[in-house]
Amino acid sequence: QGVAEIAGKTLELARGSLILIQRGESHGFRNTGSDELRILTFYVPPAYDENENELPAGLP
Template identity: 40%
Template sequence: MRRKTLRFGKGFRVAFDVRRAQAAEMVIAPGDSEGGPDNRHRGADQWLFVVSGSGMATVEGRRVPLKAGTLLVIEKGERHEVRNTGRTLLKTLNFYYPPAFDADGDPIGPGRD
């Protein structure tokens, strides 16, 4: 068993991972975005849950509105960007299967871009 209290500080931070999955917190300031038109995880699915705030995800060119309570699955290989379109911080909890990043937030292994 593992436990951690999430702080939702600035940017992207890996919370922890286990053998087959990984959790990370992501905080995006108003007007900012993460990812981009060529961002993708070739070997990992990304489950994104919006904790608070609002935004827009663009997945394979399709726009998806985000608000607190939204759960979005970005399947491996899908190009995507997450943008904060609101006035407050956009806070998301992300799960990657399998793990896609090292402790510094750099792509690793099968989740490499």
């Protein structure tokens, strides 16, 4: 259980929630429950290389 702040909007999160964050959108997550909050992220196309350096937009 948690809250996501995406581009100035607040979204309530529950187990199994799925959200889409566009490249460049400000975002953050906060745990509002008593259990651990886990977040799994995917970047398509990749936003970072293997050394965690940000890649230019549009490059695979």
